[in-house]
Amino acid sequence: MYAPIEPYETGTLKVSDIHTLYYEISGNKDGSPVIFLHGGPGGGCDEKDRSFFDPSQYKIILLDQRGAGKSTPTASLEENTTWDLVKDIERLRERLGIDKWHVFGGSWGSTLSLAYAQSHPDRVKTMVLRGIFTLRKSELRFFYQDGASHLFPEAWEEFIAPIPEPERQDIVTAYHAQLNAADDETRLRAARAWTKWEMTTSKLYVDPAQVAEAEENDFANAFARIENHYFVNDGFMRDGQLLEKQEIDKIRHIPCVVVQGRYDVICPATTAYALKKVWPEITLHIVPDAGHSSREPGTAKLLVKATDEFAHI
Structure with missing residues (x-):
């Protein structure tokens, strides 16, 4: 990854009577614009996210989505849907006077990237x-009901501890x-437990520093509440909508590189493979020694390689 840099511009974008979003711009003012779409939903951006891009080639735009990061009000679930976020991305593009930009997203950021590109395919250079x-539903069931629990039984036991036993047949709804x-007290205890489960399972080798983020009440509250809100509402989409042929046909012309950890238990490789089957034109890299995190060495290396290759498109 590239060396750390600081933004040369920060700003806010009021997108509704409720929500005001934070964004920042770094890198080359005259570079090729790229929008970074963070995970979660509710995760917010991190200063390290700038480092996936060559700052001499890219105008790097980071956006905190509704209720996340430095956007306000924090952890708000009102007027917070996939399609609200898609509209927000378009509003920011128009605010910044950008005609077309590159789109970069991982985990929930990949969901939002696909939803945005399928809504505005003429505004996306590469992905x-x-x-x-x-x-x-099958993806949520694997991580939150019956799947990852078989690989991380001790962490799973801790995750379900706040939920009364009769309610454990539907963990997402119970949470x-x-x-x-x-x-x-109830809300924050649940938020910390929800967040710790994801932080514990996100790397091939458990990272204590990442797990510790679950103890940060403000982060955990936004992360857990917004994620859960999207999941109980099925992402405000038809089940499998993003993989439907008529939706993929809208973006088939866009150059796209996918990097997937072989041992990703949060977003298992079967979903990346399903995307490849309906969209064979993409380049799919499966990293043999990685889990879910974008910062595991093999994954980070391939992500940077992809952005380097797309810089001149």
């Missing part, structure tokens, strides 16, 4: 995606009640 997630509870 670099990682850890493909299309929010199908929804607690994450929206009236009292702060």
